[in-house]
Amino acid sequence: MTRQPFEEYLKGIDNLEHREKVATILHWIMEEFPELEPVIKWNQPMVTHNGTYIFGLSVSKQHISVSPEVATIKQFKEDIEKSGYSYTDNIIRIKWKETIDYDLIRKLITFQMEEKAGFTKFWR
Numbered sequence: 001m002t003r004q005p006f007e008e009y010l011k012g013i014d015n016l017e018h019r020e021k022v023a024t025i026l027h028w029i030m031e032e033f034p035e036l037e038p039v040i041k042w043n044q045p046m047v048t049h050n051g052t053y054i055f056g057l058s059v060s061k062q063h064i065s066v067s068p069e070v071a072t073i074k075q076f077k078e079d080i081e082k083s084g085y086s087y088t089d090n091i092i093r094i095k096w097k098e099t100i101d102y103d104l105i106r107k108l109i110t111f112q113m114e115e116k117a118g119f120t121k122f123w124r
Contacts, residue, residue: 005040013059018096022059025100029055033109047109052119054112055105065091068108069124075111079104 006026013019026045030038036047036054046056057066067073070089073080077087083101086093094100116124 004038006038006045009040009045018059021096021100022057022064025057025064025105028102029105029109032106033113036109048122049113049116050119051122052116053122053124054116055109063093063095065093066105066108067091068112071115071124072108072111076104076107079107 006023010019010023010026013022022045026038029036029047033047036049039046039048041056044056044058047054053069055066055068057064059065067090073087073089073092080087080092083104084098085101
């Protein structure tokens with residue numbers, strides 16, 4: 001379904017519906033962006049490109065938190081609002097019952113990759 005190391009992370013999500021939703025997102029990301037490297041850092045699944053952070057997510061009782069980086073959230077504020085997601089400077093919250101806006105995720109990841117091309121540090 002998804003590439004290691006995400007399998008172990010997914011096993012830790014007790015709610016099977018939530019596990020499947022997160023697995024679907026991670027699988028989609030790896031299919032859409034095969035050049036990204038799947039990693040687990042700070043107990044969260046993330047993808048990196050040439051050693052720099054691109055995108056990550058985490059789960060809570062109420063939602064999935066996706067996090068590109070602050071600059072990317074600011075850049076796509078209107079798109080995030082159109083999707084109906086709540087957000088802060090650091091995360092976008094997708095409630096468990098909400099539909100995943102894959103076009104938005106594609107934009108966030110693509111922007112991160114373009115903006116961080118040649119970047120040598122993990123975080124911006």
